[in-house]
Amino acid sequence: MGIITHESEVTTSIPPTKLFNAFILDDNLIPKALPQAIKSIEIIEGDGGVGSIKLITFGEGSQFKSAKHRVDKLDKDNLIYGYTVIEGDAFKDVIEKVCYVVKIEASGDGGSVCKTSSTYHPKGDVVITEEQIKAGKEKALQMFKAVEAYLLAHPDAYN
Numbered sequence: 001m002g003i004i005t006h007e008s009e010v011t012t013s014i015p016p017t018k019l020f021n022a023f024i025l026d027d028n029l030i031p032k033a034l035p036q037a038i039k040s041i042e043i044i045e046g047d048g049g050v051g052s053i054k055l056i057t058f059g060e061g062s063q064f065k066s067a068k069h070r071v072d073k074l075d076k077d078n079l080i081y082g083y084t085v086i087e088g089d090a091f092k093d094v095i096e097k098v099c100y101v102v103k104i105e106a107s108g109d110g111g112s113v114c115k116t117s118s119t120y121h122p123k124g125d126v127v128i129t130e131e132q133i134k135a136g137k138e139k140a141l142q143m144f145k146a147v148e149a150y151l152l153a154h155p156d157a158y159n
Contacts, residue, residue: 004120006133010141012148013111016104021158023114024146027054033146036061039141049074053086064090064104072099079104085104094122095128114144 012019022029027041033099039057046052054069067088074081085091085098099119107113118136122128151157 002122004128004133006118006120006124006137007116007120008137009113010144011107011111011113012144012147013109015041015110016106016112016152017110018158019075019114019147020081020104022023022151023144024079024104025076026158029147029150030143033150035059037143037146040146044068046071054083064088073101093123093136094126096123116140131152 014022017089027043029033031038031040035107041054041056044053044055048054048071050071050073052071054071056069057064058064067090068086070086071081072082072084080101080103081100082099084100098121099103101117103115105113105115118133120128
């Protein structure tokens with residue numbers, strides 16, 4: 001079918017730098033906040049910066065085992081993170097890779113707007129449906145909301 005790009009955004013009362021530090025830079029927070037979904041995130045190549053490879057091991061409740069992410073962009077000053085999911089048992093014969101760019105911006109009320117662009121690269125003539133994209137986005141939103149809830153419950157964290 002071809003490459004599909006999907007844009008989304010979510011708002012929160014969490015300030016931008018705090019959200020970036022927690023959601024993007026701390027590989028231990030998501031497994032702590034949502035252990036049933038993500039068991040661990042570990043750097044298997046590199047130092048965590050551009051070019052690094054991270055292994056994401058899914059929780060016991062997941063139907064999938066793991067995925068690998070490559071860090072493509074890490075701009076701490078402008079709060080932009082780009083990565084590509086390059087491998088994973090969820091892909092099977094459907095997806096070659098998925099590229100993400102996450103940008104966290106200040107909102108007018110002291111909080112943040114988290115904007116995400118997702119570009120899906122299917123294998124061959126595979127058709128990726130809106131339902132499949134929506135299911136992935138719902139899981140991503142659950143992770144975001146878990147991090148947000150953690151930060152709201154721990155206001156002194158990541159200051």
